[in-house]
Amino acid sequence: MASQREIRRRIGAVRNIRQITRAMQFVAASKLRRAQEATLAARPYSDTLEEVLADLASVLTEEEHPLLARRSGGRRCIVLLTTDRGLAGSLNTNAIRFALREIVEHGDDITVITVGRKGRDAMRRARVSLEASFNGFGDRPRFADVLPLARLITDDYLAGTYGRIDLVYSVFVTTLTQRPRLGQLLPIRPAPDTAGIPGRQFIFEPSPGVVLSQLLPRYVATRLYQAVLEGTASEQSARMVAMKNATENAEELIEDLTLTYNKVRQANITREMIEIATGARAL
């Protein structure tokens, strides 16, 4: 059995760990709140854009703009959103496994662009061809942060490099559940025209072509931004839950170790008393 001192040292170490995990839990909780607010605040814009595209659905024929054109064949590209930092439970593992399954199923004709260090490292390990990798966008992603990536993929798509571009990201379902999801970014598939007015009735200024060529790339960037915000909320909630579990485990461990410590201490006292008693009798 370990010595008293050794057990006491371990209790101290576990206490320190508990302090750190608890602090991380609270930090993640407050960042989660901020991330959720940011996601909500960004929703009116993306909803509006979605609505505008739905209004224009009848005008948005494939010939109208190359970003709408479905291509037969062509390589596929997957944009994988992960986090820079770990200690977020199974969040990244799930997203990465999801992406890898897609890659294995669809053969070698897939290129990957990663956002976040975790995704990049995993794709390198899996020897998947990486087209580009971006660092994560931090805890407070701004719209301007996603623009370079949005420009890269729209340009590549327009240049005909890819036939289809997908996005794999973590959807924030609840604080306890985050699910990896695949969404098609390009070609754009506008929602069917629901209510609203037929697109033909709109006056376009300067012209339908110019407006669409500005509006559609914007839509891609907005979809990307929404996914990034969703990913940030997922990261914080996954970390919060992981750290809560870690804190609870540390508490359990401290309890166990304290019990062992007391047992050892008691055993030592008993042994010493027996020694004294034996010594006294020997006199």
Next chain:
Amino acid sequence: MPLRLDIVTPERLAFSDEVDEVICPGIEGQLGILPHHAPLLTQLGVGELRVKRGGTEESFAIFGGFLQVRPDKVVVMAETADLAAEIDLETAEEARREAQRALEAGYVETADLAAARAALQRALLHIQIARRHREGPRHRG
């Protein structure tokens, strides 16, 4: 009949209320929108967006984006929309100096150059609108 106006930016909902008239910088010149305007989808330029309601007027610094007129509402999807009253002149001046420094330092990457130019343009717009706003609302036709 009042006009419903929403101003949204990628990061937030900047304005949502009933108004009497919207005057905004269209890509092809100033654009006034009154109730019952025909459906329209236009690109926005850079400039001041004025909102009239009751007897008062509010103004926003608008930096590109789109405007859609629907039968039920007018939607402005702007890159950025800052309420003139909330623009801090000091901050805007600082942003302008910063952007000018960046431009003078000389950039190699075209993307950076474009970003610096946009920042400068935006700062100048902010300064202009904030100044005009400080002088008190002007009554224009």
